[in-house]
Amino acid sequence: MPRCVSAAAAPAGKDSGSSSDSEPSSSTSGRRGGKGGRGYAGAGTGAGPRARGSAPSAVAAAAQAAADALFTDPGAGPLVPQVGPVAVAELGDGRGRGLVASRTVLPGELLLAVRPLALAWDDGLAALGSSLAQDLVGTEPAPGTPLDEDLDPELNLEDAKFLGLQRQLLSRRYTLREAEWLASLCGLPPVSEEGEEQGGSQGSKAPELAPAPALETVLAVGTDTVERRDVSVPDRLRNRDILADVVQANAFAPDGGCEDADAYWARRQVEDVAVGPVSPDDEYAAKVDNDDDGDDGWEGDEELEPAGPRVGPLGVWPGASLLNHSCMPNTVAFVIGDTLFVRAARKVAAGSELTVSYLPVGGGADTSVFGGETGAAAEDDGEGAAAEYEGGNGARGTLLSPVEARRAALEDSYGFVCGCSRCTTEEGLDPKLRALIADIADSTQGLREDLETALAWAEVSPDAEDEEDEDEDEEESTKPSKKKGKQQPAEEDDEDDEDEAGGATSGSQRKWRKAAASVVSQAGAYVELMDAAMGKLKLSMAEQETAQSAVVPLYTVLWAALAARGEIEPPLSEMVASLVGSVAPGSADHLWWRANALETAQILVAEEEMESAAASTIVRGATAGFGGFKRPEDDRVANAGKRCSAAFKTRYGPISRQVYKALLKSRREREDAESEVA
Numbered sequence: 001m002p003r004c005v006s007a008a009a010a011p012a013g014k015d016s017g018s019s020s021d022s023e024p025s026s027s028t029s030g031r032r033g034g035k036g037g038r039g040y041a042g043a044g045t046g047a048g049p050r051a052r053g054s055a056p057s058a059v060a061a062a063a064q065a066a067a068d069a070l071f072t073d074p075g076a077g078p079l080v081p082q083v084g085p086v087a088v089a090e091l092g093d094g095r096g097r098g099l100v101a102s103r104t105v106l107p108g109e110l111l112l113a114v115r116p117l118a119l120a121w122d123d124g125l126a127a128l129g130s131s132l133a134q135d136l137v138g139t140e141p142a143p144g145t146p147l148d149e150d151l152d153p154e155l156n157l158e159d160a161k162f163l164g165l166q167r168q169l170l171s172r173r174y175t176l177r178e179a180e181w182l183a184s185l186c187g188l189p190p191v192s193e194e195g196e197e198q199g200g201s202q203g204s205k206a207p208e209l210a211p212a213p214a215l216e217t218v219l220a221v222g223t224d225t226v227e228r229r230d231v232s233v234p235d236r237l238r239n240r241d242i243l244a245d246v247v248q249a250n251a252f253a254p255d256g257g258c259e260d261a262d263a264y265w266a267r268r269q270v271e272d273v274a275v276g277p278v279s280p281d282d283e284y285a286a287k288v289d290n291d292d293d294g295d296d297g298w299e300g301d302e303e304l305e306p307a308g309p310r311v312g313p314l315g316v317w318p319g320a321s322l323l324n325h326s327c328m329p330n331t332v333a334f335v336i337g338d339t340l341f342v343r344a345a346r347k348v349a350a351g352s353e354l355t356v357s358y359l360p361v362g363g364g365a366d367t368s369v370f371g372g373e374t375g376a377a378a379e380d381d382g383e384g385a386a387a388e389y390e391g392g393n394g395a396r397g398t399l400l401s402p403v404e405a406r407r408a409a410l411e412d413s414y415g416f417v418c419g420c421s422r423c424t425t426e427e428g429l430d431p432k433l434r435a436l437i438a439d440i441a442d443s444t445q446g447l448r449e450d451l452e453t454a455l456a457w458a459e460v461s462p463d464a465e466d467e468e469d470e471d472e473d474e475e476e477s478t479k480p481s482k483k484k485g486k487q488q489p490a491e492e493d494d495e496d497d498e499d500e501a502g503g504a505t506s507g508s509q510r511k512w513r514k515a516a517a518s519v520v521s522q523a524g525a526y527v528e529l530m531d532a533a534m535g536k537l538k539l540s541m542a543e544q545e546t547a548q549s550a551v552v553p554l555y556t557v558l559w560a561a562l563a564a565r566g567e568i569e570p571p572l573s574e575m576v577a578s579l580v581g582s583v584a585p586g587s588a589d590h591l592w593w594r595a596n597a598l599e600t601a602q603i604l605v606a607e608e609e610m611e612s613a614a615a616s617t618i619v620r621g622a623t624a625g626f627g628g629f630k631r632p633e634d635d636r637v638a639n640a641g642k643r644c645s646a647a648f649k650t651r652y653g654p655i656s657r658q659v660y661k662a663l664l665k666s667r668r669e670r671e672d673a674e675s676e677v678a
């Protein structure tokens with residue numbers, strides 16, 4: 001099995017700092033069989049004593065109240081725009097302008113909370129034409145703007161959203177400051193009170209990037225009595241090419257691929273709306289029902305379930321559009337309502353650049369392999385930007401892909417070659433190791449597909465099996481495996497010819513077991529190859545972490561195959577959580593893996609306690625609930641709990657323990673419900 005990467009190995013440098021994974025890795029080792037159920041024994045996340053030490057300062061208490069309010073007070077968001085310790089700076093190095101920390105910031109500190117100038121969602125496509133037409137009544141678009149294009153119903157969803165943003169920017173009215181901001185995004189001269197550009201035409205000469213207005217000024221929307229909402233879009237943006245470029249460079253898809261799921265569900269609980277549409281968007285999603293009557297339509301009398309978080313946000317948020325990309329970002333950005341929140345995800349020194357990821361994380365938490373599609377899965381279905389970008393090795397360009405795939409995605413979409421510290425370290429790895437990484441990335445997609453096929457077989461009912469039995473052997477031998485490349489791991493013999501009761505299994509169940517065993521065997525063999533290569537090369541911990549974070553999808557497929565077989569492996573969950581946290585701390589994927597690592601530690605310890613209780617009657621008296629005293633929490637659970645809580649606080653700020661526990665509980669309930677549906 002892979003060695004655990006300790007967070008002490010986080011590379012130092014501009015992009016790094018103390019990540020939320022800075023505690024030593026779990027010392028648990030060895031594979032544990034389990035039933036995969038949720039064997040909680042109440043350990044780990046139970047109410048602990050109140051925070052020790054002195055009472056929190058008024059500032060800390062206010063920060064905690066504001067963070068809690070995101071989950072408990074439906075009136076709390078979207079918030080009035082806020083600007084934290086952030087300034088605009090000219091960076092050089094061809095990176096143009098960027099945002100820097102104006103003082104040292106710590107993980108979890110709020111940097112920006114801003115409303116969008118334009119925002120599109122996946123489900124907004126249907127409404128795009130009519131609402132925009134309505135907005136545009138009475139306006140006279142200049143010839144050549146995208147307004148005279150009809151929206152093609154077959155338009156790729158991503159392109160449609162980009163076009164939607166262009167139209168929104170073109171059609172809305174602005175405050176003077178918003179217009180100034182917009183102008184600065186494309187190097188336009190300042191805008192006058194009448195909304196005209198000042199300083200005359202720049203002809204065909206490519207405009208220099210104008211200095212961006214101060215963030216505080218631009219974001220003081222609604223707080224300044226001289227603000228007027230009567231400025232139309234700067235004339236230059238009525239040029240189709242310039243407008244398209246501005247949107248392409250500045251549109252941003254926040255972390256997770258959907259509205260923040262935790263905040264969404266927590267707020268729904270508070271609003272106490274278990275059924276019924278609460279917004280036109282819910283109603284829209286509820287209409288797309290799946291009631292077996294074949295019409296996929298809404299009858300109007302069905303109970304309407306909440307639709308879930310909105311999917312596929314793509315927007316232009318002032319201020320945040322100055323954040324440059326890094327493959328090891330030090331901020332995390334996500335959407336609640338239509339407000340974009342940007343928080344520090346690592347410690348950042350005063351004057352250092354703040355960066356965000358332009359790529360989805362790709363940690364697997366949002367795909368069907370891991371127990372039901374969440375909103376973010378839409379990004380993975382071939383429509384999303386991430387799905388379209390492939391490196392030379394066929395791997396998708398996510399933050400957890402090898403450097404070639406990340407670069408291809410960024411170059412294709414934004415036109416720059418990423419030279420962040422992670423890319424540089426990865427490029428410097430031994431060529432043989434890089435070839436192995438490329439081979440693994442290439443094969444992982446095939447393994448994932450094999451696992452999905454296996455899971456489909458697992459769901460075939462015994463009644464339906466008889467017809468398939470005849471040709472099963474032939475199918476097994478021809479089952480696709482997309483392994484390519486030079487270094488093939490050896491397949492082990494399948495071990496599952498009999499079911500657990502010792503009786504012969506047949507048909508789909510046998511196929512499923514063999515296929516799952518094959519995925520475990522192949523993925524495990526690749527993991528061994530990686531370990532062997534890293535050991536031989538005597539890599540530093542930082543290099544090792546860089547190498548492993550380029551093949552995280554392999555670990556996640558192995559984890560999913562084991563989980564599907566009812567096996568948990570705490571060291572594997574811990575390792576993936578640590579790797580995802582080293583690349584993208586505070587991301588939705590990081591929180592998913594941290595919660596998973598905590599859960600697997602809890603299950604492991606609960607199983608051990610049950611085993612030892614069964615083996616020794618003496619232990620019984622020391623178990624919680626017996627004899628009136630509680631055994632101290634197991635270190636493995638306590639450490640996993642600390643890391644999980646730190647990840648949540650990185651994303652959401654200083655939330656209280658009560659809110660944190662409620663979030664974990666609601667996650668477990670949602671996942672249980674999703675796996676029941678699946």
Ligand SMILES: C[S@@+](CC[C@H](N)C(=O)[O-])C[C@H]1O[C@@H](n2cnc3c(N)ncnc32)[C@H](O)[C@@H]1O
Pocket residue numbers: 094095096097098185209249250251321322323324325326414415416417418419420
């Ligand atoms: C949203 S804007 C960021 C602000 C931009 N630097 C500016 O001056 O307006 C995105 C553009 O910034 C540049 N950029 C962002 N991250 C970069 C990076 N890591 N390296 C080089 N250029 C980058 C690219 O030109 C990209 O299209």
